[in-house]
């Protein structure tokens with residue numbers, strides 16, 4: 001089995017009396033394509049926030065490459081190779097796609113101030129940013145303002161920005177949220193192109209995308225891991241089926 005790159009041990013988080021993360025033991029391996037699913041309010045985003053250091057746990061540990069990182073800041077975790085995207089679109093809409101990614105590259109390299117120099121002096125940054133666009137297959141949009149892009153393509157620019165941090169672990173929070181069905185194929189084919197050595201955990205409500213992308217699925221319900229297994233195992237798990245059946249009844253009820 002491949003190396004464990006990210007792990008939680010009995011991770012707990014409460015907000016007042018509400019337990020949102022309940023003794024979660026989770027393992028992400030090098031090169032994984034792992035999906036975290038569960039009904040609304042199950043605690044998925046909270047769990048990602050605990051992994052990235054945006055939130056501190058009430059108790060328990062987070063380990064990265066076997067090292068206890070529970071006390072490290074978000075920034076320190078990024079430096080160690082963890083990157084994430086958010087549910088919320090946070091791009092500079094009037095800048096071009098390439099400029100958005102180049103800014104992230106130069107921030108990561110600690111050379112953001114050099115952006116005030118002529119672009120010719122920034123060849124390595126521009127090249128690195130362009131390489132990320134090529135990796136995702138969106139280089140044709142490099143010179144377009146982000147505002148002009150479809151929402152699905154904007155989500156890919158966010159992924160390019162996360163990739164510019166050269167992560168070994170990539171956490172994607174609902175990359176297809178808000179993306180019309182006609183565009184979800186763009187997201188999937190971009191995800192398929194990602195470096196297979198990067199460990200990826202995706203939170204996603206679109207089950208077609210989850211089952212197409214993931215080879216391992218963890219199911220959260222009320223902050224607890226209630227199932228874990230291959231897509232085949234999860235799709236035939238009675239409890240998981242009941243959670244989703246229940247959720248649909250509520251959603252339509």
Ligand SMILES: Nc1ncnc2c1ncn2[C@@H]1O[C@H](COP(=O)(O)OP(=O)(O)OP(=O)(O)O)[C@@H](O)[C@H]1O
Pocket residue numbers: 015018020038039040041042043044045046047
């Ligand atoms: N800062 C906070 N203070 C109090 N309660 C919170 C806070 N953040 C999250 N919660 C609560 O924790 C629970 C889990 O929320 P979370 O956003 O992690 O779930 P989720 O599975 O990501 O949901 P969704 O699929 O709807 O995004 C919810 O009941 C939410 O109201």
